[in-house]
Amino acid sequence: MHDRASVVNRCFRAWGHEFLYDPPSLARSLCEAGFVDVVERAIGQSEDPELRGLEGHGRVIGDALNALETFVLEARRP
Numbered sequence: 001m002h003d004r005a006s007v008v009n010r011c012f013r014a015w016g017h018e019f020l021y022d023p024p025s026l027a028r029s030l031c032e033a034g035f036v037d038v039v040e041r042a043i044g045q046s047e048d049p050e051l052r053g054l055e056g057h058g059r060v061i062g063d064a065l066n067a068l069e070t071f072v073l074e075a076r077r078p
Contacts, residue, residue, distance in 0.1 A: 023071050035075035043070055 005025040012020050021029070027038045043066065046052045051074070058066035 023073060026071075026073055027075075030073065030075045034077060036078050038073055038075040041072045041074055043067065043072055045072075046074060048074075 005020060005022045008022075009017070009020050023040055030038050043055050043058065044053050055066075055070065055072060057070060
């Protein structure tokens, strides 16, 4: 497979990362694992009140940088 995520992962693996996802590759992996209703959400947002505001990486690195390197997908296991 030579999608964008695979190419980037070859580079980042040398720095100790196991795998870096982009939204399409993570959505595909979620579906392959049996999840359904995969939806991309804004950072910190969810229709489920218990999931809202859980992502805290922005508090460490700053919201502007976090917005560049973070995405959020929600999915449901039937």
